[in-house]
Amino acid sequence: MLLQQTQDSAHALAGTAAEWLWVVLLLPLAGFVINGALSLIGATHLGPSDPNTGHDTGHDTGHDTGHDTGHDTGHDTGHDGDHVVTRHRFAAITSFVGPAVLILSFLLSAVIFWQYKSVAADMHEPFVQQYFSWIPAGDLQIDAALMLDQLSLVMLLVVTGVGALIHVFSVGYMREDPGYPRYFAYLNLFVFFMLLLVLGANFPVLFIGWEGVGLCSYLLIGFWFSEKVNADAGKKAFIVNRIGDFGFLVAMFLLFANLGTLDFRQLEVAVPSLTAGGALVTAICLFLFLGCTGKSAQIPLYIWLPDAMAGPTPVSALIHAATMVTAGVYLIARSHFLFALAPVASLTVVVIGALTAIFAATIGLKQWDIKKVLAYSTVSQLGYMFVGVGAGAYSAGIFHLVTHAFFKALLFLGSGSVIYAIHRAYHATHLHEDAQDMRNMGGLRRYMPVTCALMWIATLAIAGVPPFSGFFSKDEILAAVFARARESALAQAHWLGIPGSIVMYACYVFGLAAAFMTAIYMTRMMLYTFHGPNRTGDREREHLREAPWVMTGPLVVLGILSAIGGWLNLPAFLPLGPIGLLEHWLDPVVGESALRLTNGVAPELAPSIEYALVGAAVAIALLGVWIAWSRLKPEALVPKAQAKPEEGFERVLENKYFVDELYDKAIVQPTYATSRNLLWRGIDVGLIDGLMVNGSAWFARGVGWLGSAMQSGQLGTYAWVLVLGVLAVVGAVTLR
Amino acid sequence: MLAESLFFSAVLFIIGVVGVLTRRNAIIVFMCVELMLNAVNLAFVAFAQVYGVAGQVFVFFVMTVAAAEAAVGLAIIIALFRHKQTVNLQQINLLKG
Numbered sequence: 115m116l117l118q119q120t121q122d123s124a125h126a127l128a129g130t131a132a133e134w135l136w137v138v139l140l141l142p143l144a145g146f147v148i149n150g151a152l153s154l155i156g157a158t159h160l161g162p163s164d165p166n167t168g169h170d171t172g173h174d175t176g177h178d179t180g181h182d183t184g185h186d187t188g189h190d191t192g193h194d195g196d197h198v199v200t201r202h203r204f205a206a207i208t209s210f211v212g213p214a215v216l217i218l219s220f221l222l223s224a225v226i227f228w229q230y231k232s233v234a235a236d237m238h239e240p241f242v243q244q245y246f247s248w249i250p251a252g253d254l255q256i257d258a259a260l261m262l263d264q265l266s267l268v269m270l271l272v273v274t275g276v277g278a279l280i281h282v283f284s285v286g287y288m289r290e291d292p293g294y295p296r297y298f299a300y301l302n303l304f305v306f307f308m309l310l311l312v313l314g315a316n317f318p319v320l321f322i323g324w325e326g327v328g329l330c331s332y333l334l335i336g337f338w339f340s341e342k343v344n345a346d347a348g349k350k351a352f353i354v355n356r357i358g359d360f361g362f363l364v365a366m367f368l369l370f371a372n373l374g375t376l377d378f379r380q381l382e383v384a385v386p387s388l389t390a391g392g393a394l395v396t397a398i399c400l401f402l403f404l405g406c407t408g409k410s411a412q413i414p415l416y417i418w419l420p421d422a423m424a425g426p427t428p429v430s431a432l433i434h435a436a437t438m439v440t441a442g443v444y445l446i447a448r449s450h451f452l453f454a455l456a457p458v459a460s461l462t463v464v465v466i467g468a469l470t471a472i473f474a475a476t477i478g479l480k481q482w483d484i485k486k487v488l489a490y491s492t493v494s495q496l497g498y499m500f501v502g503v504g505a506g507a508y509s510a511g512i513f514h515l516v517t518h519a520f521f522k523a524l525l526f527l528g529s530g531s532v533i534y535a536i537h538r539a540y541h542a543t544h545l546h547e548d549a550q551d552m553r554n555m556g557g558l559r560r561y562m563p564v565t566c567a568l569m570w571i572a573t574l575a576i577a578g579v580p581p582f583s584g585f586f587s588k589d590e591i592l593a594a595v596f597a598r599a600r601e602s603a604l605a606q607a608h609w610l611g612i613p614g615s616i617v618m619y620a621c622y623v624f625g626l627a628a629a630f631m632t633a634i635y636m637t638r639m640m641l642y643t644f645h646g647p648n649r650t651g652d653r654e655r656e657h658l659r660e661a662p663w664v665m666t667g668p669l670v671v672l673g674i675l676s677a678i679g680g681w682l683n684l685p686a687f688l689p690l691g692p693i694g695l696l697e698h699w700l701d702p703v704v705g706e707s708a709l710r711l712t713n714g715v716a717p718e719l720a721p722s723i724e725y726a727l728v729g730a731a732v733a734i735a736l737l738g739v740w741i742a743w744s745r746l747k748p749e750a751l752v753p754k755a756q757a758k759p760e761e762g763f764e765r766v767l768e769n770k771y772f773v774d775e776l777y778d779k780a781i782v783q784p785t786y787a788t789s790r791n792l793l794w795r796g797i798d799v800g801l802i803d804g805l806m807v808n809g810s811a812w813f814a815r816g817v818g819w820l821g822s823a824m825q826s827g828q829l830g831t832y833a834w835v836l837v838l839g840v841l842a843v844v845g846a847v848t849l850r
Numbered sequence: 851m852l853a854e855s856l857f858f859s860a861v862l863f864i865i866g867v868v869g870v871l872t873r874r875n876a877i878i879v880f881m882c883v884e885l886m887l888n889a890v891n892l893a894f895v896a897f898a899q900v901y902g903v904a905g906q907v908f909v910f911f912v913m914t915v916a917a918a919e920a921a922v923g924l925a926i927i928i929a930l931f932r933h934k935q936t937v938n939l940q941q942i943n944l945l946k947g
Binding site for chain 1: 874942945
């Protein structure tokens, strides 16, 4: 792979650790190869002497018989005193390799970051490593090349850093799973593709990563594929994403057809030849955004993400909260030079983002599954990020992406820790209850104080309570929208005939309302999970305990990051440290495009307005927390098995506005009907099998029958045919 | 003179063709083929009056071939008769596919 490596010798980073970029990428791939091999070997060598025999039917088996005697001995260590651990025979190697490659990747990324910071922090020119020519086809020249700039570096650190923490957590969470090496193989492969997505120097390389993470997402959602509902969720995610990828592909075709290149650097040079605000660039951006709505779960393609919670919880944290689903946000920031030329497309991004934020937040208000609450919360927060990058506040969007990666990974891992505890409690007493339903939880703060405290930090962060990280990023997005609603290219554009200014103000209000609901549903989740009486069950309660340190350790790190992440990008009015670090860091990449969308002047708000906006945001967040805290009564809840069905609008919310049912009726069923009646019975059976395959046989048989009928053996007939033939030839010659 | 000869030749040829097409006795069909050959010979001779002796030379060739064909053809008919006990062509359909 490195044989044809050519160096960008002019670049300041040449010769530094950045040359080792490929190692960052290949480490997870190596992890995938090793773990994948272990998984295959483990699957083919299952002999009678193997301790796993009998435990490989599902992740729900594997328990002991002595749980009723020694269940309190393991309290102090956090280990399973009431639980004989059955592990995969290669679990030890996998536990080492899986997280180790990620940690090494992260360390190397950190070194590269440090080098970049000291050498090229303000450089506009990215550092590109070309390895070999991948698709040389006439005018289409695509290199296998990696690109490092300030934007991809931020993503690189988030992916490897949060990824490493989640890998460590997985060591504890998945320890008894029969598919342990397979799990880590997929997870490593995911990180490889995610890094490819982040580091790709042109659209096709990015697209390979984009598809690869989709594949890994599919594999991991359906990780416990022996249950149909999990396999179906994986398929749903895969198919819905294909709709978005269609848009991505069309955008790439349009780009190549009109600009003749797909390389980011060349595109940035070539793009000014397009008419600003013209139909072409708007179409390209909208098609790209269609891809983003699929990958990043925005209206109308968000429906796969809640179902994706069927996968293991660390997967939800890594793929469906922190990294993969933010790929759409990254893609828009990466193609900033296109979106800067298309205010209408950017406005569309803002509108869809704001609508998704508020829509998903309302659904989150009424979910009982702890992971579903977090899933809709993720959809909602992704909406915020799109509002940010759509409005041209690229650094604000990326800032929220980073802080969200911290606190949402923490929330998911915390919920994983809770589910792990509840699951084990039910497991110990052989009760088959829903371990993810909040109605079966309650009062867990007494049993899992560390998880509870850390999740409260994340909850306050996501709700936007200062000084936690989410407050800064969310406030920056809302302020950016408000500032750009008055005076910017977006405000001058029209969206479906509505003046952009009004649309932007509406989106600001939507964002504020979504922030309010975020505070409510997150407080509700915490209240029902950790406070009030415990509803798990009297016998099960004794088995509830804090997760082992290998799981709480990553939570602590994420908790610290969630708390202080806001210092990455402090607003100017809060001089608690260096102001706007991330914004300055990203300025060489996106600064020009951001300015273009604001007509060349950096949007400034009067200090009084700025304080009013912050005050409103904080007030709304605190109000949400307070309302949920004072109104919701966890004491009144009953376990899931005894719960009454919801009524009225609450039922609509609990059933997610029946969007799945609507899509089923409007799209899935007609597709099935068309496939069955037209494509299968009509075209396949009728046209292909009937007319073409059997039809050609019938035709040949008919011709043969006719020919054999003509061979009567009667000389007279032959003579007649001969004479008629001669007459025909002579006639044709003479009459010509 | 040429026109009349050609007309006569054509009449002979058509009689031959009609004979081949309509008669069922192999020997009569065979004779009709001979009739067609001789109609062609007549046409050759008639043209030779105008265009030189090449036509007459060709007639000799045709007569030679016709003589050979008569020998072979009659032999075939005899063989056929021995095989089928008939020379009625409608009862002979060995060529039927």
